[in-house]
Amino acid sequence: MSDSVPQTLTLIRPDDWHLHLRDGDTLGAVVADTARQFQRAIVMPNLRPPVTTTEQALEYRERILDAVAQAGLPDTSFTPLMTLYLTDNTSPDELRMAHGTGVVHAVKLYPAGATTNSDAGVTDLLGRCRPALEALQELGMPLLVHGEVTDPQVDIFDREAVFIDRVMIPLRKDFPELKVVFEHLTTRDGVQYVRDAEGPIAATITAHHLLYNRNAIFQGGLRPHWYCLPVLKREIHRQALIEAATSDSPRFFLGTDSAPHARDLKEHACGCAGCYTALHAMELYATAFERAGRLDRLEAFASLNGPAFYGLPTNTGTLTLERQPLTIPESLPMGGDATLVPLAAGETLQWRVAAPSNV
Numbered sequence: 001m002s003d004s005v006p007q008t009l010t011l012i013r014p015d016d017w018h019l020h021l022r023d024g025d026t027l028g029a030v031v032a033d034t035a036r037q038f039q040r041a042i043v044m045p046n047l048r049p050p051v052t053t054t055e056q057a058l059e060y061r062e063r064i065l066d067a068v069a070q071a072g073l074p075d076t077s078f079t080p081l082m083t084l085y086l087t088d089n090t091s092p093d094e095l096r097m098a099h100g101t102g103v104v105h106a107v108k109l110y111p112a113g114a115t116t117n118s119d120a121g122v123t124d125l126l127g128r129c130r131p132a133l134e135a136l137q138e139l140g141m142p143l144l145v146h147g148e149v150t151d152p153q154v155d156i157f158d159r160e161a162v163f164i165d166r167v168m169i170p171l172r173k174d175f176p177e178l179k180v181v182f183e184h185l186t187t188r189d190g191v192q193y194v195r196d197a198e199g200p201i202a203a204t205i206t207a208h209h210l211l212y213n214r215n216a217i218f219q220g221g222l223r224p225h226w227y228c229l230p231v232l233k234r235e236i237h238r239q240a241l242i243e244a245a246t247s248d249s250p251r252f253f254l255g256t257d258s259a260p261h262a263r264d265l266k267e268h269a270c271g272c273a274g275c276y277t278a279l280h281a282m283e284l285y286a287t288a289f290e291r292a293g294r295l296d297r298l299e300a301f302a303s304l305n306g307p308a309f310y311g312l313p314t315n316t317g318t319l320t321l322e323r324q325p326l327t328i329p330e331s332l333p334m335g336g337d338a339t340l341v342p343l344a345a346g347e348t349l350q351w352r353v354a355a356p357s358n359v
């Protein structure tokens, strides 16, 4: 007989270093999914209008905490880690004020036009944002990067690799001490860059980019719930991401990029980009790590590497997963009449989150 497979897996309570909670009814509908699994989450600022000021970030934080309190969870200790949305006009003073609050932990770069709600994003990073970048470097505040060029001449599958050459390398040459997180990494090129680059750099990796390659978008027909940005890539890239996430490099950590969009806007002639994974995030990651034979590496990826990079303490509680079938619901309420389709709806996973413990 082979070694017996583990039936439970207890980890230091994990954090989600890349999350979209939205606002209003959607926030109320989704926040409990994250708070059940994760102790903390870096909350993305791409609302409409975007979260560009400290004041907006503090108000948004209150709305998140209210939504957690109203969700009726046994444990309401979930902590949102706020971010600001970088624009061409973000001032160093605004960044100093944000940093001084102690609750705004990072600033997000969306190249204008690159993804959902990025219209107010940056048009020319090194041309327009030098004072802001200098302030971030000085404050030790991470710049979180949606790393895709928006040049329509560049093939959509190459936008991350081209971003490394055109933006990432020049940025980090000019600001070598700037802490940078390459968000939702999707390519072998990105993995090699983050693994080997000098200076403070790290990357988040989603569960869907670990589990699927681009065939998933087209399997048996066009499947909009597998469409996200950066788009799923070839199998060689997925394998590189698995190697990175399960390696002993502390530069790779968990960021779900769970991105709720209403079903009718996903199943649409011009469907929105984003996969909803907050409901079953740790189950999806455990599935990916187990398939790679590296469940032993999940805790570093999910619970240790992120706080180390951000300079935050490791959580003290735990989260336990059990080997129990979990059938992913076909649809979830999203507030009002809207519904939400979680990634891999209707499929069954072999892991299930049991209960968090904050002891």
Ligand SMILES: NC(=O)N[C@@H](CC(=O)O)C(=O)O
Binding pocket: 020, 046, 115, 116, 117, 146, 227, 228, 229, 230, 257, 259, 260, 273, 274, 275
């Ligand atoms: N990942 C996505 O496909 N969508 C995200 C935006 C983002 O993270 O780029 C969203 O806000 O919907």
Ligand SMILES: [Zn+2]
Binding pocket: 115, 146, 183, 184, 229, 230
């Ligand atoms: Zn993004």
Ligand SMILES: [Zn+2]
Binding pocket: 018, 019, 020, 044, 257, 259
């Ligand atoms: Zn995102």
